[in-house]
């Protein structure tokens with residue numbers, strides 16, 4: 260039975276005095292306070308409110324009892340979220356799932372709960388409160404706050420590392436099949452997923468291309484949570500721990516680097532790409548799968564991630580010319596950019612023949 264409220268009606272808002280008098284002030288104030296929407300969303304996700312509405316609407320009193328929350332406070336954050344169509348409150352005071360709230364459930368194939376928890380995680384939010392410092396110095400403040408660079412911190416704090424891996428796998432689940440479908444992989448051969456996380460993209464690539472075998476290459480702790488052990492892929496994959504700044508498994512036909520280069524500075528990217536180049540044969544291809552952002556002010560989901568990359572890491576989202584430049588420095592040439600229908604594109608590179 261579908262308990263989702265019919266597209267949650269954005270109730271005709273009672274004219275609020277500020278937007279009537281000064282719409283720009285209303286817009287700017289709402290924009291400035293948007294972190295509270297984000298905090299409310301995180302809280303609802305953490306409390307599992309959407310799971311408790313899966314069987315039908317419930318009042319705030321019942322939800323508070325089920326989640327161990329304060330009824331008054333819970334009602335107030337759900338009321339705020341309802342203004343953005345996450346949950347809907349009916350005239351009897353019962354809260355319903357909406358299509359957006361449905362995605363906060365933890366137990367459905369289209370769940371985005373882990374992705375929401377990652378996006379709102381303290382390890383992203385705290386550095387963002389120091390954005391001004393990052394902008395003044397051109398450096399992330401992550402190390403200053405947490406005493407280590409981002410991925411070292413994740414290695415040191417297993418709980419944070421696992422939350423990141425779960426969140427990343429959840430973010431990627433929405434794009435992995437689109438990426439695997441958008442590229443014509445060779446009929447036979449080996450694919451190495453460099454920094455492949457829990458293996459979502461490698462799994463979809465192998466499932467769509469039965470003649471391929473795959474290597475999932477990442478940090479040891481990440482590989483322990485991989486998702487490749489499914490009957491469909493039996494005998495066609497292996498996991499290999501390692502450091503992509505040092506080397507990658509050699510001799511593969513395709514090297515995937517999805518949402519890798521955006522984590523790193525240009526100099527670090529060139530080191531990663533050179534390590535890949537060293538393992539490639541003349542016919543190998545490298546596929547950098549990342550946002551390719553327009554350089555003008557056209558909206559693109561990568562532009563907000565670009566700010567995350569400057570606060571939590573020293574990375575950036577890049578445009579086509581940026582990728583071309585990085586590839587050239589690493590002995591590669593940009594072949595083409597393939598859109599995938601998701602936020603990321605495939606930037607294909609081939610080795611430049613060494614000068615004889």
Ligand SMILES: C[S@@+](CC[C@H](N)C(=O)[O-])C[C@H]1O[C@@H](n2cnc3c(N)ncnc32)[C@H](O)[C@@H]1O
Pocket residue numbers: 410427428431453454455456457476477478481501502503504516517518519522
């Ligand atoms: C942003 S995540 C992307 C994961 C995956 N490719 C995806 O799109 O979901 C970056 C990945 O790089 C891995 N990584 C970071 N530093 C690494 C290193 N030095 N060597 C190998 N993998 C590394 C992380 O463990 C993480 O899985």
